[in-house]
Amino acid sequence: QSDATFAAVDLGATSGRVITGLAGPERLTLTEVHRFANTPVRLPDGLRWDVLALYQGILDGLRSAARSGPIASIGIDTWAVDYGLLDADGALLGLPFHYRDSRNGRAAEQVLAVCGAQELYAVGGLQHLPFNTVFQLAAHRTSAQWGSARTMLLIPDLLTNWLTGSVGAEITNASTTGLFDASAGAWSDELIGRLGLERSWFPPLREPGESAGTLLPHVAEYTGLPAGTPVTAVASHDTASAVAAVPATEPGFAYVSCGTWSLAGLELAAPVLTEESRAANFTNERGVDGTVRYLRNIMGMWLLEECRRTWGLRGDAPGLAELLASAARARPFAAVIDPDDEAFLAPGDMPSRIDAHLVRTGQVPPDGPGGYVRCVLESLALAHRRTLRQAAALAGRELSRIHLVGGGSRNELLCQWTADATGLPVTAGPAEATALGNILLQARAHGLAGDLVSMRQLVARTQELRHYTPQGDRRAWDGAAARLAPG
Ligand code: LFR
Numbered sequence: 131q132s133d134a135t136f137a138a139v140d141l142g143a144t145s146g147r148v149i150t151g152l153a154g155p156e157r158l159t160l161t162e163v164h165r166f167a168n169t170p171v172r173l174p175d176g177l178r179w180d181v182l183a184l185y186q187g188i189l190d191g192l193r194s195a196a197r198s199g200p201i202a203s204i205g206i207d208t209w210a211v212d213y214g215l216l217d218a219d220g221a222l223l224g225l226p227f228h229y230r231d232s233r234n235g236r237a238a239e240q241v242l243a244v245c246g247a248q249e250l251y252a253v254g255g256l257q258h259l260p261f262n263t264v265f266q267l268a269a270h271r272t273s274a275q276w277g278s279a280r281t282m283l284l285i286p287d288l289l290t291n292w293l294t295g296s297v298g299a300e301i302t303n304a305s306t307t308g309l310f311d312a313s314a315g316a317w318s319d320e321l322i323g324r325l326g327l328e329r330s331w332f333p334p335l336r337e338p339g340e341s342a343g344t345l346l347p348h349v350a351e352y353t354g355l356p357a358g359t360p361v362t363a364v365a366s367h368d369t370a371s372a373v374a375a376v377p378a379t380e381p382g383f384a385y386v387s388c389g390t391w392s393l394a395g396l397e398l399a400a401p402v403l404t405e406e407s408r409a410a411n412f413t414n415e416r417g418v419d420g421t422v423r424y425l426r427n428i429m430g431m432w433l434l435e436e437c438r439r440t441w442g443l444r445g446d447a448p449g450l451a452e453l454l455a456s457a458a459r460a461r462p463f464a465a466v467i468d469p470d471d472e473a474f475l476a477p478g479d480m481p482s483r484i485d486a487h488l489v490r491t492g493q494v495p496p497d498g499p500g501g502y503v504r505c506v507l508e509s510l511a512l513a514h515r516r517t518l519r520q521a522a523a524l525a526g527r528e529l530s531r532i533h534l535v536g537g538g539s540r541n542e543l544l545c546q547w548t549a550d551a552t553g554l555p556v557t558a559g560p561a562e563a564t565a566l567g568n569i570l571l572q573a574r575a576h577g578l579a580g581d582l583v584s585m586r587q588l589v590a591r592t593q594e595l596r597h598y599t600p601q602g603d604r605r606a607w608d609g610a611a612a613r614l615a616p617g
Contacts, residue, residue, distance in 0.1 A: 132154060133152055133578070136205065137149070137151075137163075137192060138207070138568035139191065142168065142209070142368070143168065144168055145166065147165045147565070148163050148164040150198055150201070151572075151573075153570065155579075158569070166183070167183075171225075176228075176233055179285070180225065181226055196353050204572075206366060207286060207371045207568050209229070211229050211307065212227065212229050213266070213283060213284050214226045214282075215279035215281070215331075216291075226288075232476055234261050236269070237268035237271075238262075241264055253318050254318065255403050255407075256306065256413050257412060262306070262307065264325065267282070267327065282331045284307070286303060294346060294349075295346050299334065300338065300366035301337055302365045302367040302418070306415055309325075312422070315416065316335065338363055338571045339364075342361040344357070345361070364568045369391075370418060372393075372535055372567055373387060373418075373423055374570060375563040375566040375589050376535055377557065377559070377589040382530060383397075384529050384554075385425075385532070386532060386533070386538075387535055389430065390432045391429070391432065394428055394517040395413075396522070397417060398424045399421065402524055406524055410524060412520070413426065426517045428470070428513045428514070429469035429513075430510070431537065431541075433474060433480060433510070436474075437502055437503070440481055441499060458543060460498075462504070462606065463610045464496065465501070466505065467487050467491075467614075468614055470513070471487055473487065474487075484496075484505065509614075511607075514551065518532065530554070531556075532554050534559075549599060558598060
């Protein structure tokens with residue numbers, strides 16, 4: 131078969147994009163055809179995703195894609211855990227909450243009182259994050275909408291439903307809900323029942339590559355795409371798409387999918403559900419072809435982006451290149467933070483929260499933007515090191531190379547410092563791993579790509595990658611790591 135063009139809808143925390151990908155046995159090229167803002171809106175009862183604006187952005191993007199030539203299929207990926215509830219008519223009940231909304235703390239306690247953390251982990255294998263879907267649902271319970279709800283759809287499934295009318299739950303994303311059985315690879319009837327949720331709310335699972343229907347007539351008309359254009363379930367969790375496109379050419383690689391979050395870990399054949407793994411808060415999310423994404427969330431470039439947003443609000447903020455240059459000049463290891471501090475999760479003044487963290491840990495806050503950026507990037511490199519070493523120990527594996535993919539792979543300081551801190555070679559790129567993974571899963575559904583190994587080889591052959599070898603004195607990194615975890 132010859133090459134074909136697919137459309138990837140990729141929604142991130144701050145922007146959404148429609149990207150076309152030309153894919154075939156020897157070809158993989160992306161073109162961004164439309165980009166739109168993703169601006170969460172604070173309503174009186176909390177922080178919401180503006181899903182209508184996102185949907186409109188998708189429609190406009192698909193219209194641009196249609197003008198560029200024939201589109202063989204469409205696939206959608208977004209961040210995980212967030213959802214909409216549909217009523218008996220299939221209508222959306224209220225705008226979905228943003229996972230950075232602060233309503234979930236108490237709800238988590240309520241859930242854990244019914245179903246202990248150990249039991250939740252033994253079944254779901256999910257890291258504890260205050261915003262896991264299971265906790266959000268508990269917070270939602272007391273709302274008037276609750277009684278009218280009949281179906282829960284995660285964001286990509288909701289958007290797919292609006293494009294095609296079909297109802298399904300894509301499995302990689304379903305695995306981030308806390309209501310999924312990591313060993314069985316299915317919704318956990320047990321947890322759903324124990325927590326008093328309705329089993330009928332959770333639609334049949336779809337594997338990446340399965341059909342998710344064809345465009346509704348009014349969507350085809352608006353976008354100019356042919357009426358029969360298929361929507362393909364891809365790895366709809368953006369991190370799962372990114373991991374599928376890690377350009378590893380040897381087994382046993384470690385990865386960091388580096389964007390708003392740093393998702394650092396390994397790909398395994400089976401979940402690790404031990405008590406040690408739970409205590410270290412590692413997650414067993416589902417990957418493509420039944421693989422397990424054994425990883426941990428690290429607060430990621432959010433720390434830097436939220437600093438920049440804060441400085442931007444104050445005016446005359448330096449540009450990114452300038453900031454990175456001044457970080458490179460700033461004094462090494464002057465201040466290190468633990469990015470896992472939950473105080474960093476919500477939107478708001480990040481430099482002040484970093485100050486508070488530093489004062490609390492007996493350190494001196496930086497005296498300018500370059501110092502903050504250095505602090506954030508060194509701290510992320512240290513978190514990458516700690517997390518990957520822990521993952522390897524818990525899974526009984528050796529680390530030999532780190533693949534750093536996603537937007538953060540463009541940040542040369544972060545790549546070099548990750549290599550320096552770990553003492554391991556780092557392969558950086560592709561920055562567009564998520565969109566590539568989305569396109570590859572569609573290409574495979576159309577007979578144009580093979581198994582994970584050959585998809586990864588295709589990425590390695592066609593995308594530009596950079597290589598970093600460890601430099602400098604590792605003892606300085608050991609010393610900084612010891613400051614974060616004394617003893
Ligand atoms: C990354 C990501 C992470 C998930 C977080 C919240 O974009 O999908 O994997 O933990 O967003 O959904």
